Amino acid sequence: MAAPDTAPEPALYGVLLTLAYDGAPFSGYVKQKNGRTVAGELEGAIATVDPKASTTRGVSRTDAGVHARGQLVAFDSTKDIDPRGWVLALNRELPREIAVVRAARTPVRFEPRRCVVSKTYVYRILESRTRDPLVDRFAWRIPYRLNQLHMREAAASIQGEHDFRAFRGSADAREETVRHIFRISLAPAAEDSRITELTVTGNKFLYNMIRIIAGTLVDIGRGFLPKEAVVRALASGLRKDLGITAPPEGLVLRTIELAEPARDEWPPPAEQAAESPDP
Numbered sequence: 397m398a399a400p401d402t403a404p405e406p407a408l409y410g411v412l413l414t415l416a417y418d419g420a421p422f423s424g425y426v427k428q429k430n431g432r433t434v435a436g437e438l439e440g441a442i443a444t445v446d447p448k449a450s451t452t453r454g455v456s457r458t459d460a461g462v463h464a465r466g467q468l469v470a471f472d473s474t475k476d477i478d479p480r481g482w483v484l485a486l487n488r489e490l491p492r493e494i495a496v497v498r499a500a501r502t503p504v505r506f507e508p509r510r511c512v513v514s515k516t517y518v519y520r521i522l523e524s525r526t527r528d529p530l531v532d533r534f535a536w537r538i539p540y541r542l543n544q545l546h547m548r549e550a551a552a553s554i555q556g557e558h559d560f561r562a563f564r565g566s567a568d569a570r571e572e573t574v575r576h577i578f579r580i581s582l583a584p585a586a587e588d589s590r591i592t593e594l595t596v597t598g599n600k601f602l603y604n605m606i607r608i609i610a611g612t613l614v615d616i617g618r619g620f621l622p623k624e625a626v627v628r629a630l631a632s633g634l635r636k637d638l639g640i641t642a643p644p645e646g647l648v649l650r651t652i653e654l655a656e657p658a659r660d661e662w663p664p665p666a667e668q669a670a671e672s673p674d675p
Contacts (some may be wrong), residue, residue: 410503415497416494416495438469440489445475448473449472450471455515517606517647518596521536521614524537536614553630554626570602575601576598607641612625614639
């Protein structure tokens, strides 16, 4: 008896997306049974274009309320759509709080999390006695002046390779807690001198690590902690030696650098501005 015919497996095409999103309305990036998430919205949009596409593989598991400008997400599609086509098609389906800012080709089943060289986060702190509706959604407002000199001195102690076990939330049970912070800086935002931007670039991060760094530096800046608190916590490994966990609204995942460059990016980084209309 002849063996039954089997349909050939469909060809797959790897896609890498760069996402920007306002995290305020979402329960984080990762899909959840109860709660609106960035990954859930994205996979819904992808399914309208290719119902047979794989699930998404995001790099950073941003928490509820945390924003992104450079989240990276890979998936595999059964449709050979060029990067420009993916950008335009998905942005028609996504809610206004999420946008695909770039797409590229990758190998099938590409796992971007395994290729991360560095991530850069920015935490924005607004020093203002009154609310600012155009800023509050994306910054932590502190209603008095901070001692920026003490904050910078404390931040300098964070740079380099250290055991950051004190700088993690209670939900993080990982045994390996050594991380390398390549760069850390505190500087006024270019558009508003009331805003201080804490920029941190590292090879990887623990759960709530950036928000604990931000909260600790603010507590040092307002005199709640001595500027030596960071050095003390690095030595003790105790969470109690640090400050509060800063709220999520000030945190933005700015960029992720991968060891493997993407192919056929659209729009190319040098051409991010809007193109001229077709004739």
